[in-house]
Amino acid sequence: MDKQDIIQLFIEEAVEHINEVSNQLMALESDPTNPDIIQVLFRSAHTLKGNSTTAYNTLLDFDADEKTLLHIKNIGKITHAFENLIMEARDSNLPLTPDRIELLFETETIVETLISYVEQEVQEDLDVEELSEKLLQSVKDEGATPVIIKETKTDFHYYGLTLDCDEGFKHAFLSMVYRDIQDKYDPSDEGKIVRFNPSFDDLMEGKEFTKIFFELDTSIDTNEVLSFVKGIDTVKSITLLDNKPSSSEQPKEEVPAQVLEAIEVQKAKPAPVSANASKKEPAVKKNLTSSTNIRVDIKRIDEVLKHVSSLVILKNKLSTYTSLLSDEDVKILKDVSEEISQTVDFLQESVMTIRMTPLVQLFQRFPTDVRNIAKEYGKKVAFEHIGGQTEIDKSLLDSLGNPLMHLIRNSVFHGLESEEERLESGKDPIGKLTLSAGREQGFVIITVEDDGRGIDTEKVIRKAVEKGILSEEKAKTIKDEEAVQLIYHSGLSTADKVTSVAGRGVGMDAVKAIIEEEMKGSVHVYSTLGHGTKTVIRLPLTLAIINAMRTKINGEDFAFPTNQVEEVVAIHPKEIKYIANKEVYILREKEIPVIRLKEYFGLDAVDEEDKMLNMVILKLGERTVAAAVDEFVGQEDIVVKNIGKYLGNIPGISGCNILGDGSICLIVDVNTLFNK
Amino acid sequence: MSKNKLNQYVVFKLGKEIYAINIEYIVRILSDEKIRSVPNTSGEIKGIIHTEEDIAPVIDLRVKFNIKSEKKEQIPFIIICRVQQDYVVGLIVDEVIEVIEIPDEEKQIKDLNFGTSNINGKSTEYIQGIYRPNREKHEEEEKPEELFIVLNVNKLLGLDSLEEMDQLKDSLNE
Numbered sequence A: 001m002d003k004q005d006i007i008q009l010f011i012e013e014a015v016e017h018i019n020e021v022s023n024q025l026m027a028l029e030s031d032p033t034n035p036d037i038i039q040v041l042f043r044s045a046h047t048l049k050g051n052s053t054t055a056y057n058t059l060l061d062f063d064a065d066e067k068t069l070l071h072i073k074n075i076g077k078i079t080h081a082f083e084n085l086i087m088e089a090r091d092s093n094l095p096l097t098p099d100r101i102e103l104l105f106e107t108e109t110i111v112e113t114l115i116s117y118v119e120q121e122v123q124e125d126l127d128v129e130e131l132s133e134k135l136l137q138s139v140k141d142e143g144a145t146p147v148i149i150k151e152t153k154t155d156f157h158y159y160g161l162t163l164d165c166d167e168g169f170k171h172a173f174l175s176m177v178y179r180d181i182q183d184k185y186d187p188s189d190e191g192k193i194v195r196f197n198p199s200f201d202d203l204m205e206g207k208e209f210t211k212i213f214f215e216l217d218t219s220i221d222t223n224e225v226l227s228f229v230k231g232i233d234t235v236k237s238i239t240l241l242d243n244k245p246s247s248s249e250q251p252k253e254e255v256p257a258q259v260l261e262a263i264e265v266q267k268a269k270p271a272p273v274s275a276n277a278s279k280k281e282p283a284v285k286k287n288l289t290s291s292t293n294i295r296v297d298i299k300r301i302d303e304v305l306k307h308v309s310s311l312v313i314l315k316n317k318l319s320t321y322t323s324l325l326s327d328e329d330v331k332i333l334k335d336v337s338e339e340i341s342q343t344v345d346f347l348q349e350s351v352m353t354i355r356m357t358p359l360v361q362l363f364q365r366f367p368t369d370v371r372n373i374a375k376e377y378g379k380k381v382a383f384e385h386i387g388g389q390t391e392i393d394k395s396l397l398d399s400l401g402n403p404l405m406h407l408i409r410n411s412v413f414h415g416l417e418s419e420e421e422r423l424e425s426g427k428d429p430i431g432k433l434t435l436s437a438g439r440e441q442g443f444v445i446i447t448v449e450d451d452g453r454g455i456d457t458e459k460v461i462r463k464a465v466e467k468g469i470l471s472e473e474k475a476k477t478i479k480d481e482e483a484v485q486l487i488y489h490s491g492l493s494t495a496d497k498v499t500s501v502a503g504r505g506v507g508m509d510a511v512k513a514i515i516e517e518e519m520k521g522s523v524h525v526y527s528t529l530g531h532g533t534k535t536v537i538r539l540p541l542t543l544a545i546i547n548a549m550r551t552k553i554n555g556e557d558f559a560f561p562t563n564q565v566e567e568v569v570a571i572h573p574k575e576i577k578y579i580a581n582k583e584v585y586i587l588r589e590k591e592i593p594v595i596r597l598k599e600y601f602g603l604d605a606v607d608e609e610d611k612m613l614n615m616v617i618l619k620l621g622e623r624t625v626a627a628a629v630d631e632f633v634g635q636e637d638i639v640v641k642n643i644g645k646y647l648g649n650i651p652g653i654s655g656c657n658i659l660g661d662g663s664i665c666l667i668v669d670v671n672t673l674f675n676k
Numbered sequence B: 001m002s003k004n005k006l007n008q009y010v011v012f013k014l015g016k017e018i019y020a021i022n023i024e025y026i027v028r029i030l031s032d033e034k035i036r037s038v039p040n041t042s043g044e045i046k047g048i049i050h051t052e053e054d055i056a057p058v059i060d061l062r063v064k065f066n067i068k069s070e071k072k073e074q075i076p077f078i079i080i081c082r083v084q085q086d087y088v089v090g091l092i093v094d095e096v097i098e099v100i101e102i103p104d105e106e107k108q109i110k111d112l113n114f115g116t117s118n119i120n121g122k123s124t125e126y127i128q129g130i131y132r133p134n135r136e137k138h139e140e141e142e143k144p145e146e147l148f149i150v151l152n153v154n155k156l157l158g159l160d161s162l163e164e165m166d167q168l169k170d171s172l173n174e
Helices: A003-030 A035-060 A066-091 A098-120 A129-140 A167-185 A200-204 A222-230 A282-290 A298-322 A328-355 A366-376 A394-415 A419-424 A457-466 A472-477 A480-488 A508-518 A670-674 B122-126 B159-173
Strands: A156-163 A194-197 A212-217 A235-241 A356-358 A381-386 A391-393 A431-440 A443-450 A522-528 A532-540 A545-553 A556-561 A565-571 A576-579 A582-587 A590-596 A613-620 A623-629 A631-639 A653-658 A664-668 B008-014 B017-022 B026-031 B045-051 B054-060 B077-084 B087-093 B095-101 B127-131 B148-151
Touching (some): A003 A035, A003 A066, A003 A098, A003 A366, A035 A066, A066 A098, A066 A129, A098 A129, A098 A366, A156 A167, A156 A222, A167 A194, A167 A200, A167 A212, A167 A222, A222 A235, A328 A356, A356 A394, A366 A381, A391 A394, A394 A431, A394 A532, A457 A472, A480 A508, A508 A522, A545 A623, A565 A582, A576 A590, A582 A623, A613 A631, A613 A670, A623 A670, A631 A653, A664 B045, B008 B077, B008 B087, B008 B148, B026 B045, B045 B087, B054 B077, B077 B095, B122 B127
Parallel strands (some): A381 A431, A556 A664
Antiparallel strands (some): A156 A212, A156 A235, A194 A212, A356 A391, A431 A443, A443 A532, A545 A556, A545 A631, A565 A613, A576 A582, A582 A590, A613 A623, B008 B017, B008 B095, B026 B077, B077 B087, B127 B148
């Protein structure tokens, strides 16, 4: 494990905890005295603090970047102050006033920024001193509440422990053992019933130890404790001690085991029984989820995917060749080929499933962001996100964050009106902003919808003409729906005033570029003046392996993603009709524009006059086109490969794949056919 | 990439001109390769090929540099270059000749002397410099003059323009 791995692991865990903090703060705002929320907050902050200290100490030995160290140290410092305030609220009934909650939110934001600084190796300083001082001061302001020292019980039994595990991982294993004991006997974690030596904090900081013992309230039956603890994995022996053993050895710094190991695997354990605990108690909840989950570095999955991808290509190759064989003797070979194909299909599907990640992982960060932006611009916003259980490939999820954030900011800033303005136009004073996700024919559909003022198409058209994006002539005939899409044009922004959030005329074009070029999706905006704006993003589930319909055009292979193919038809050229000089094909009630792909791709050939025309009917949302090809070859799963950065974006082509015989097939970019 | 730069260069011919590319960029050299043409791309792009694990776009340097060649209709050699992990490009050349060593390259590769000549061919914007091993010696030793045009691979393969998309993305982060 090198420096980078340690930082990466730190970031991953920190993001997890700060997301939890952010969620709980939102909940706290409406329920500031709820002890469960306060407890979860305390734990997250506590772990975050511990992790930063560990990471900081470990990285010191690695000659890490000075600023990275500073950022991590600052995270530790500010979360310490955060934890302190929460602890006062938990133990000494310090009231969590709106002011204090605001401070907590500020802390959450600054920690998030610091994490991103660590991630992007930002060389700038971000001072936490002031905020940290404010947090500490805020605690003192409460008439200097003395910290109530809890009554210490003297009746403890002492138990000595030995572990059966690899020396290098003993910190990690011991903390798991502790967790089990804690959950069993003292789920409220108040230190009244059970105490550990070395303590949780010692383990977190990676302090060396050889002797392990814990103290347990005498009210708990010793025999029961002995048998329970003996039953925990990795516990070698447990004994009841007569006296309190002398405290731990000289502490020695060591790289803690949990940092050394990127994968956390926890063996499935029977869930704790307590019924009411399962819902509210965070410690129990954590155990429940981690018992079936395993955290794996995405790079390792990518590695597996790479090999599976080669297998898929080989499978196609095998069936290409065996299908050419006819002799009776090769029947066995064909059967084997068939079986291999099936197994590879299953394997491929399983690997793809591993990569699928619920969108809620991304969505959950938005409530805090919306709250902050709304506050900054003095707007009242009711934000909700739905359909977060919808899954999408991890790589797509990662690219989606920034575009979505931008759309949401736009909605709060441009879309939603101020309270007074809303009241004047007879609307609910609180603006509604909804982020939703769902599946539709093999696509993930994500919408950002607000009930704000909508986009003034007149204004957009006027600006577009002013800037020479739209000709005067076209401006007269352009449909509203089409005109609204102009907001994605670079350099066009209707914001009257330039602020840090939006209105710089940059952004919407980047949103479109990322969604269309990088994620192979599409984005469309619908707006009704005075009633609101809805942006619909349509994304493929995955970019790695897709099912495709293979065709030939002029002797060359071209494939269409099957989820965009409505049907295929063969028609006589005479069935083609004309509207305004354009070819259309009438399929049931609809007139569908025909695209001659030979022409579109500039191939040196034309469709013969009397020959039947094979057409692939393609669908994008509500729209349909018919693309003329020479012949249909069939459907197969293909491994999508990038054409290479050098060529950039090629109109009509989104990527390529390797066929069974080793030749290259191009994948048609259906989205661009619709923009024609 | 520039840390342990090798001072070896692969020398190849385009028409009558002799070019050189630093060997550190070169993954392999292919000949007789079938290229899949890609529609809607510029004329210098002959298509793409599949080599090992990579899909590489293939640029016909003779078209890109507008150099006359008797072998224009053929695809004699493709030099596969890798500039980044997932950024591989093939270059079509007439003939791969040899690998040479340029000692003390920083001094030996000289800038094109625009002041006195009228060189403004298409390739000039991608040239790192000119290497003439016998620049100083030939008078006394009667060695024939040799001239290699050393190409700036990062520029040639458009790494500069690659950054544009990154910048666009960064604008969302601000």
